[in-house]
Amino acid sequence: MRIALSLVLVASLTAxxxxxxxxxxxxxxxxxxxxxxxxxxxxxxxxxTRIVPVPDDLSPEAxxxxxxxxxxxxxxxxxxxxxxxxxxxxxxxxxxxxKLYPAKITNTRIAGVPVRVVDPARPNPALxxxxxxxxxxxxxxxxxxxxxxxxxxAGMTGVRAIAVLYRLSPEYAFPAAVDDSIAVYKELLxxxxxxxxxxxxxxxxxxxTGELASRIKQLGLPEPAALGIFSGFGDFTRAGDSGYLFTIxxxxxxxxxxxxxxxxxxxxxxxKTSRRDPVLSPIFSDLHGMPPTLFVTSTRDILLSGTSNLxxxxxxxxxxxxxxVFDGLPHAxxxxxxxxxxLEANHDMAAxxxxxxxxxx
Numbered sequence: 574m575r576i577a578l579s580l581v582l583v584a585s586l587t588a589x590x591x592x593x594x595x596x597x598x599x600x601x602x603x604x605x606x607x608x609x610x611x612x613x614x615x616x617x618x619x620x621x622t623r624i625v626p627v628p629d630d631l632s633p634e635a636x637x638x639x640x641x642x643x644x645x646x647x648x649x650x651x652x653x654x655x656x657x658x659x660x661x662x663x664x665x666x667x668x669x670x671x672k673l674y675p676a677k678i679t680n681t682r683i684a685g686v687p688v689r690v691v692d693p694a695r696p697n698p699a700l701x702x703x704x705x706x707x708x709x710x711x712x713x714x715x716x717x718x719x720x721x722x723x724x725x726x727a728g729m730t731g732v733r734a735i736a737v738l739y740r741l742s743p744e745y746a747f748p749a750a751v752d753d754s755i756a757v758y759k760e761l762l763x764x765x766x767x768x769x770x771x772x773x774x775x776x777x778x779x780x781x782t783g784e785l786a787s788r789i790k791q792l793g794l795p796e797p798a799a800l801g802i803f804s805g806f807g808d809f810t811r812a813g814d815s816g817y818l819f820t821i822x823x824x825x826x827x828x829x830x831x832x833x834x835x836x837x838x839x840x841x842x843x844x845k846t847s848r849r850d851p852v853l854s855p856i857f858s859d860l861h862g863m864p865p866t867l868f869v870t871s872t873r874d875i876l877l878s879g880t881s882n883l884x885x886x887x888x889x890x891x892x893x894x895x896x897x898v899f900d901g902l903p904h905a906x907x908x909x910x911x912x913x914x915x916l917e918a919n920h921d922m923a924a925x926x927x928x929x930x931x932x933x934x
Contacts, residue, residue, distance in 0.1 A: 598646060599644040599645060599646040600644075600645050600646075606622035606623075606624065607624075608622070608624070609621075609622060609623055609624055610622045625826060627639055627640055627901065628900055628901035630900070630901075631900075631901050631902070631914070632912065632913040632914060634911055634912050634913060635901070635902060635906070635912050635913070635914050638906075638909065638911075638912060639824070639825055639827075639873070639901065639902065639903065641824065641827060642827060643820075643822055643824055643827040643828040644828070644829070645820070645828060645829050645830055646829060647822070647828060647829045652714060652715075652743070655714075655715055656714070656715045659711065659715045659716065659717050660715075660716070662717070663716065663717055663718075663719070663720050663721060664720075666720060666721045666908060666909075666910070667720035667721070667724060669910040669911070670720065670721065670724040670725050670728075670910050671724055673725070673728065673910060674693065674694075674724055674725055674727065674728020674729065675693075675694040675728070676691050676692055676693050676694055676724055676727055676728060677691075677692045677694070678690070678691050678692075678720075678724075679692070683735070683756075683757045683760050683761070684756040684757055684759065684760040685756070686737060686738070686739065686753045686754075686756055686757050687738040688735050688736060688737055688738060688757060689719050689720070689723065689735070689736040689738060690733065690734075690735050691723040691724055691727045691733065691734040691735070691736070692727070692733050693727040693728045693730075693731050693732070693733070694728070695728070695731055696731045696732070696733075697730060697731025697732055697927070698731075699931070700730070700731060700732050700927065700930055700931070702765065702769055703732050703733070703765070703769040703770070703771075703930050704732065704733050704734070704735055704761060704765060704769065704770055704771075705723070705726060705727065705730065705732050705733065705734040705735070705770075705771045705773065705926060706734075706735055706737070706754075706757065706758060706761065706770055706771065706772045706773070706797070707719070707722050707723050707726075707734055707735065707736040707737065707773060707774060707778065708736075708737050708739065708750070708754050708772070708773075708774040708778040708781040708782055708785065709722055709736050709737070709738075709774060709775070709777075709778045710722065710774065710775040710776030710777045710778045710779070710905060711741075711776070711777055711778075712776070712777050712839070713741060713742045713750060713777045713781075713839060713841075713842040714741050714742050714743060714841065714842070715741065716738065716741075717776070717908070718736075718774070718775050718776065718778055718905075718908070719736035719738060720736075721908040722736065722773075722774065722775050722778065722908075723735075723736050725907075725910070725916075725919045725923075726773075726919060726922060726923055726926070729919060729920060729922075729923035729924075730923045730926055730927050732771075732926070732927075732930070735757070735761075737753060737754045737757050739753040739754055739781075740753055742839075742841040742842040742844075743841035746841065746842060746843065746844025746845070746846070747842055747843055747844055747846050747853055748788075748846070748852065748853075750781055750842075751781065751784050751785060751788055751852065754781065754785050755785065755788055755789070755792070755794075758770070758772070758785070758789070758794070758797075759794070762794070762795065767794075767795035767796060767797055767798065768797075768798050768930075768933035768934060769798065769930070769933075769934075770797040770798060771797055771798055771799045771800070771801065771926045771929065771930065772785060772786070772797045772799075772800050772801070773799075773800060773801025773802070773803065773922070773926070774801070774802070774803065774805070775803040775804055775805075775905050775907070775908070776803075776804055776805065776876070776904065776905050777805075777842075778803075778805070779801075779802045779803050779804055779805025779806075779876075779880070780805040780806060780807070781805075782800055782801065782802050782805065783800075783802055783805060783806075783807045783855045783883060784807075784852050784853060784855055786800055786855065786863055786864070786866075787851060787852050787855035787858040787860075788852050790858070790859065790862070790863075791851075791852065791858070796862075796863070796864050797864055798864060798865075798929050798930050798932075798933040799864050799865045799866065799867070799925065799926060799929035799930070799933075800863065800864050800865070800866040800867070801866070801867050801869075801922055801925070801926065802866060802867070802868050802869075802880065802883065802884075803867075803868070803869045803870075803905070803907070803922065804869065804870050804871070804874055804876045804877075804880055804904055804905050805876060805879060805880055805883070806876055806878075806879020806880060806882065806883060807854060807855045807856040807879070807882070807883035807886065808854050808856040808857075808879065808882060808883070809835070809838060809839070809843060809848040809849075809853055809854045810835060810848045810849060810854060811835060812833045812835060812838065812878070812879075813877075813878025813879055813882060814877075814878050815874060815875050815876065815877035815878040815879070816833045816875055816876075816878060816879075817833050818875075819873060819874070819875040819877075819903070819904075820875070821875070823875065823903055823904040823905065824903050824904075825873030825874075825902070825903035825904075826873065835848070855883070856882065856883055856886050859890075860886055860887055860889075860890035860892060861890045861891060861892070862890075862892070863887055863890065863892040863894075864893075864929075865892075865893040865894075865895075865929050866884075866887055866892065866893070866894045866895070867895050867897070867921075867922065867925045868880050868881075868883070868884040868887075868894065868895065868896045868897070869896075869897045869898075869899075869907070869918060869921065869922065870896075870897075870898055870899075871898060871899040871900070871901070871902040871903060871904070871906060872898060872899070872900050872901060872902070873901060873902055873903045873904075874902075874903060874904045874905075875904055876904060877898070880896075881896065881898075884896045895925070897918070897921055899914060899918065902914060906918070907919050907922075
């Protein structure tokens with residue numbers, strides 16, 4: 574199983590740029606660069622080509638995954654089609670993870686917001702009253718993570734995971750997703766101590782996790798025991814180097830490239846909000862006193878820059894912020910249950926959550 578859909582986020586980043594540009598012709602073996610080149614123009618812009626091999630130390634499964642060929646002139650897909658095949662893919666991914674980590678999954682509502690509750694088959698008795706609150710990935714306009722981000726983590730921690738099925742763009746712009754998630758968090762605070770709650774997400778959910786942390790502080794609510802920001806960013810005003818280096822498919826070097834324009838980064842999610850709003854872009858908020866936070870990304874992740882920049886901002890604010898970077902792997906590779914590295918990443922996340930919950934009790 575390949576991770577074909579984790580980058581619904583970045584497919585949304587530059588969809589308007591793709592549709593506006595002339596239709597490009599796919600690069601072929603005959604037209605591909607055959608040597609490394611670099612030229613810096615008068616404005617400091619780098620014009621480069623690179624021949625990048627697959628890292629030798631990746632698992633055979635990961636080597637096959639990152640070697641998958643994808644045309645660089647793939648036409649953009651409609652939102653309806655993306656949602657349809659994202660939903661289908663996630664069911665397949667869910668079943669693959671459930672074979673490894675059996676769980677009971679219940680769809681219900683908390684504070685009127687639809688949620689997905691994942692109860693692991695082997696609960697951790699020491700953490701039986703705790704909860705992992707997940708805000709899923711999917712570009713804010715789809716759901717690519719409410720199963721793939723909860724089933725493995727619930728299974729590895731033995732802790733109940735709740736995925737917030739927040740309202741999506743373009744039907745609902747910021748702050749709808751924040752408001753829905755805050756409503757669920759407030760409701761959980763009625764039955765849980767804040768020290769019994771962990772908040773986390775991948776991709777769009779990682780962005781949303783940072784936004785929620787800033788909103789929780791802004792509202793004066795008690796903070797959760799820990800945060801997990803897994804491949805995201807906290808600044809809607811810049812793309813960073815990785816946004817210019819990697820493809821919008823989410824597969825690192827494979828797939829379509831498109832011009833990076835900050836004004837076109839998730840416009841349907843941003844809506845009319847200023848990109849410097851301290852909740853939308855928490856890098857502009859007061860980050861002092863944030864809960865212990867684990868950041869995870871990879872060197873072929875289009876959101877590598879965004880993740881590392883927000884991590885550095887947390888460090889500069891004096892927070893307990895930790896960063897794990899996996900070499901040679903693309904965006905949100907930990908969705909893919911067939912990769913040993915995905916199991917390792919999920920174990921890292923789970924171990925951090927368990928440690929922080931035990932410390933906070």
